[in-house]
Amino acid sequence: MAGSNPNAKPMNLTLKVWRQKNRNTEGKIVDYQVKDISPEMSFLEMLDVLNEDLLRKGDEPVAFDHDCREGICGSCNLFINGRAHGPETGTTTCQLHMRKFSDGDTIVIEPWRANAFPVNRDLSVDRSAFDRIIQAGGYVSVNTGGTPDGNEIPIPKEIADRAFEAATCIGCGACVASCKNASAMLFVSAKVSQLALLPQGHVERKTRVENMVAQMDKEGFGACTNIGSCAAECPVGISLENIAILNREFLAAKATSNNLV
Amino acid sequence: MSWISNTFSSSIGRKIVMAVTGLFLCSFLVVHLVGNLQLFKNDGGLAFNAYSEFMSHNTIIRIMEIGLVLGFGFHIYEGLLLATKNKAARGSKYVSDHIEQNSPWHSRNMAVLGSIVLFFLVVHLYNFFGTLRFGTPLVDAQGNENAYALVVDAFHNIFYVVLYVLAQFALLYHLLHGFQSAFQTLGLNHRKYTPVIKLVGVVFSIVVCAGFAAMPIYFYFFK
Structure with a gap:
């Protein structure tokens, strides 16, 4: 293999994997052994090896979500050894490599746990609650017309950068998974502050935050207690400052909007 | 008017109630501590008793007392409800959970710390407020109710001394998270001011709790 490290010794690992048939059945931890894992594999490739083993034996492979495998889609959501996306900070599960583990390690792999994220099967959870929150207001309505000229709306670089930082949220749900309250406020705040910072977002500013927070509460996410686990585990580094922006956007909207409910 | 109840029953609305009442209770701690510093005055409690008499009979203070009860009430009710x-x-628990690697213990246990403070509050009210307001306290040389004598009495009981000091540790950790957390909840996060707020919060928590803890220790060993 090009660029491979000839000194990388293959590893044997014990996996404790959460197995659950569907959302109506109880799940449990099942132990598996995987052999000859290259330290250069990604965590998901290691799970692929496990699943090939299981298929060969005629067992059901472990269900887990994944898509791009390059850290940008937010699909791969595994709780590894007690941490969202595993022991490394600032990374998604697919970008976590087996070199972070040692030969003989035992690795506990669980799905995100939150009432608002029911388990579909094994390690795959239903995160459609996030979609419904975005549908409640996480967008800018554009009345189509001619293409506007570039730089027609002046936005200072600093503001554009802050909005972009908030926009980097990939919606993976690590914030909810690692919060002891299963609160979705980091996720919601990223979208609310991204659009509140930009002039294009100002038209729907008040209804957006009111509707998104209402939907967030309806989905059954907890309330933020500012412990900071979410920001610490966020693979793209969304900061807690966004939650403060969400709080004041909410307060300002509730105090000044024409919405009577 | 449903928008008002909807605002304050939303997750952020409840947090805002926690933050506002929490900061209000912090202001109460300052008043309570500064007034009680008179316990250290070497006059057999005359100044403290005069202050205590004023605080329990002045009309404006009595009206503000209602606000204080409401502040405690909302903070406790919303706190327990949110917890x-x-x-x-969260629903089901993780089999393996290493949340201690990404957040401090006290920030995750505000309800536990708050409950300890609440237990202390009940005992504290029984010790002093109960006797002064509803009992028949002794009278000092100036004819004021002798609250000082109650303090001396209570703080010669090792059980109360230990409880009061331990409660201050619970309050310390409650405040270490709560003070700066309240500003964050109110949306007051700014790269210039947040570091200042956090520093003030730490100093405030230590000074207030050390000040209160010093009282039972002082009376037990030196009075």
Whole structure:
């Protein structure tokens, strides 16, 4: 293999994997052994090896979500050894490599746990609650017309950068998974502050935050207690400052909007 | 008017109530500590008793007392409600959970710390407020109710001394998270001011709790 490290010794690992048939059945931890894992594999490739083993034996492979495998889609959501996306900070599960583990390690792999994220099967959870929150207001309505000229709306670089930082949220749900309250406020705040910072977002500013927070509460996410686990585990580094922006956007909207409910 | 109840029953609305009442209770701690510093005055409690008499009979103070009861009431009610709802939102527990690697213990246990402070509050009210307001306290040389004598009495009981000092540790950790957390909840996060707020919060928590803890220790050993 090009660029491979000839000194990388293959590893044997014990996996404790959460197995659950569907959302109506109880799940449990099942132990598996995987052999000859290259330290250069990604965590998901290691799970692929496990699943090939299981298929060969005629067992059901472990269900887990994944898509791009390059850290940008937010699909791969595994709780590894007690941490969202595993022991490394600032990374998604697919970008976590087996070199972070040692030969003989035992690795506990669980799905995100939150009432608002029911388990579909094994390690795959239903995160459609996030979609419904975005549908409640996480967008800018554009009345189509001619293409506007570039730089027609002046936005200072600093503001554009802050909005972009908030926009980097990939919606993976690590914030909810690692919060002891299963609160979705980091996720919601990223979208609310991204659009509140930009002039294009100002038209729907008040209804957006009111509707998104209402939907967030309806989905059954907890309330933020500012412990900071979410920001610490966020693979793209969304900061807690966004939650403060969400709080004041909410307060300002509730105090000044024409919405009577 | 449903928008008002909807605002304050939303997750952020409840947090805002926690933050506002929490900061209000912090202001109460300052008043309570500064007034009680008179316990250290070497006059057999005359100044403290005069202050205590004023605080329990002045009309304006009595009206403000209602606000204080409401402040405590809302903070306790919303705190317990949020703790219950938040626990339910998690649902099932992780088999392996290393949350200690990404957040401090005291920030995750505000309800536990708050409950310890609440237990202390009940005992504290029984010790002093109960006797002064509803009992028949002794009278000092100036004819004021002798609150000082109650303090001396209570703080010669090792059980109360230990309880009061331990409660201040619970309050310390409650405030270490709560003070700066309240500003964050109110949306007051700014790269210039947040570091200042956090520093003030730490100093405030230590000074207030050390000041209160010094009282039972002082009376037990030196009075």
